Amino acid sequence: MPEMPEVETVRRGLEEIVVGKTVASVTVTWPRIVQAEGGLEAFENRMPGQQLMKVGRIGKFLLFYWTDVVWIAHLRMEGKYLYEKQDTPVDPYTHVICHLTDGNDLRYRDVRKFGRIHMVDKADTDAAIAQLNLGPEPADLNFEDFKARLMRTKRPIKAVLLDQSVVAGIGNIYADEILYEAKVHPQQIGASLYDHEITAIIEASRDIIQAAIAVGGTTIRTYTNTFGENGHFANYLKAYGQTDNPCQRCGTPIEKIKVAQRGTHYCPHCQTIHE
DNA sequence: AGAACTTCCTGATCGC
DNA sequence: TGCGATCAGGAAGTTC
Numbered sequence: 001m002p003e004m005p006e007v008e009t010v011r012r013g014l015e016e017i018v019v020g021k022t023v024a025s026v027t028v029t030w031p032r033i034v035q036a037e038g039g040l041e042a043f044e045n046r047m048p049g050q051q052l053m054k055v056g057r058i059g060k061f062l063l064f065y066w067t068d069v070v071w072i073a074h075l076r077m078e079g080k081y082l083y084e085k086q087d088t089p090v091d092p093y094t095h096v097i098c099h100l101t102d103g104n105d106l107r108y109r110d111v112r113k114f115g116r117i118h119m120v121d122k123a124d125t126d127a128a129i130a131q132l133n134l135g136p137e138p139a140d141l142n143f144e145d146f147k148a149r150l151m152r153t154k155r156p157i158k159a160v161l162l163d164q165s166v167v168a169g170i171g172n173i174y175a176d177e178i179l180y181e182a183k184v185h186p187q188q189i190g191a192s193l194y195d196h197e198i199t200a201i202i203e204a205s206r207d208i209i210q211a212a213i214a215v216g217g218t219t220i221r222t223y224t225n226t227f228g229e230n231g232h233f234a235n236y237l238k239a240y241g242q243t244d245n246p247c248q249r250c251g252t253p254i255e256k257i258k259v260a261q262r263g264t265h266y267c268p269h270c271q272t273i274h275e
Numbered sequence: 276a277g278a279a280c281t282t283c284c285t286g287a288t289c290g291c
Numbered sequence: 292t293g294c295g296a297t298c299a300g301g302a303a304g305t306t307c
Contacts, residue, residue, distance in 0.1 A: 001300065032283085060301080076301055077284090093285095112284045114301070155278075164302075172300070261280090262300070 002075040004137065004169030005212035006231060007060050010081060014055040014062075017083050022051040022101045023066075030095035033110070036119040043119055047098065059134045059168030063125075070125045072118045072132070079115030082107045134168040138205035141167060147198050150190040157193065157201070158186035159260035169209065173240045176265045178204045180239035185273040186257075186264045192275065211236070239265040 002010070026047045028034055036043040046069055056063035064071035073079075082094075084105050090097070096108035096117060108117065120128045135149075136142065149166055150157075160166050161175040170178065179186050182200035184193070193201075217231030234241075238248050242265055243256040252269035 003301095074301075077299080110284095111286070112300090114284065116302090153277085159278095162301085263298085 001077045001171055001173065002060065002079070002217070003171035003174050004057075004060055004209055005174075005233065006217035007057055007062060007075060007169075008213050009217045009231060010075070011055050011057045011062055014052075014064075014081060018081075018106055019052050019054055021104070021106070023047045023049065023106075024099045024101045026099070027097040028095065030113055033095050033108070033113060033115060034117050034119070037121075046119065058129060058132070059137065059164055060171065061132065061134075063129075065122075068122050069119050070122055070128075072120065072125075072128055074116050076110070076112070076114035076116070078112050079108065079110040082109055133165045135164065135166045137169050138167060138202075138209045141202045141205060143199065143202060146202060147195070150193055150198065153190040155190055156187045156259050157184055157190055158262070158264055160190045161201075161205075162260065162262065167205065170205065172262050172264075173237070174205075174208055174212065175262075176240040177208050177237060179271060180266060181208060183270050185271040186259045186266050188273055239267070241265065 026044055028040055028044065031040045034040055034043050036046070047066075050066035050069060053065045053067065056065065060074060062071070062073045062075070064073060082105075084107055086099065086103055086105050088105075090107070091109070093111045094107045094109045095113065098106040100106060108115070118128070136145075146166075150160060153160060155163075158175055158179065161170050161178065162172065176186070178201060181204035182197060184197050184201060188197075212231070212233040215232040215236070217233055239254060242254040244253050246252065247254055247267040247270060250267065250269045252267055254265050255268050256263060256265050258264060
């Protein structure tokens with residue numbers, strides 16, 4: 001599932017191969033994926049002639065800056081952008097296609113149809129981004145602000161890390177990795193965290209996200225980048241998906257539990273709960 | 276206001 | 292072996 005490192009990898013791929021291309025027409029076969037003022041019709045009417053100027057990212061959202069509209073897009077679980085020749089057969093999981101003037105397509109493929117492409121007027125970009133209500137990214141976490149936010153919640157830390165308004169970009173895989181690295185129990189209540197644990201979480205967030213970006217993200221099940229390549233961070237996972245495998249620090253088998261309705265992996269010896 | 280629950284989707288996996 | 296039930300999960304919407 002794409003989290004910030006995977007989205008960043010996709011962004012870099014799109015920058016490399018799609019920036020500069022111009023849309024001739026669009027085909028949408030699952031309308032719910034596209035959200036635009038004026039609906040699908042506005043999207044279909046507006047996109048032809050748009051040239052992709054650059055691709056940005058905020059948290060797990062991709063930002064496609066076209067000539068005079070912007071897409072604020074989310075891959076959710078399995079969304080992918082593919083750049084393919086127009087004579088390549090279109091599979092049933094492709095739901096949005098931008099036919100480009102260079103003879104290729106920019107295709108949005110999403111088996112579960114959870115992803116979204118929100119088109120806004122260029123002038124409304126800042127307001128639309130503000131509406132996402134995203135917190136700082138891991139690299140920009142500030143101890144005092146993060147602590148203040150933690151001190152007023154009774155939610156378990158795992159749920160807090162998944163809350164995009166607290167930290168933007170962390171999903172289920174990296175939340176488990178961060179808490180493992182910081183030696184904090186996923187069910188530890190936010191308001192009960194010690195300062196040294198908060199510091200450890202901030203540092204682990206920064207380090208793990210950065211390390212994952214450096215190797216192209218994590219491929220679990222289905223993620224690939226725009227070139228169809230896997231990310232390699234799965235080779236470095238120490239908690240996520242490691243159920244029953246020995247903890248790399250102490251050898252205790254990694255356990256899997258549910259926290260905030262999410263599958264959660266942790267070491268019951270290294271990550272213990274306290275008052 | 277904050278927190279929890281529901282919904283959207285479909286392929287993979289589980290249990291009998 | 293076969294088949295129905297359950298699981299996986301991010302964020303928006305709804306409810307309490």
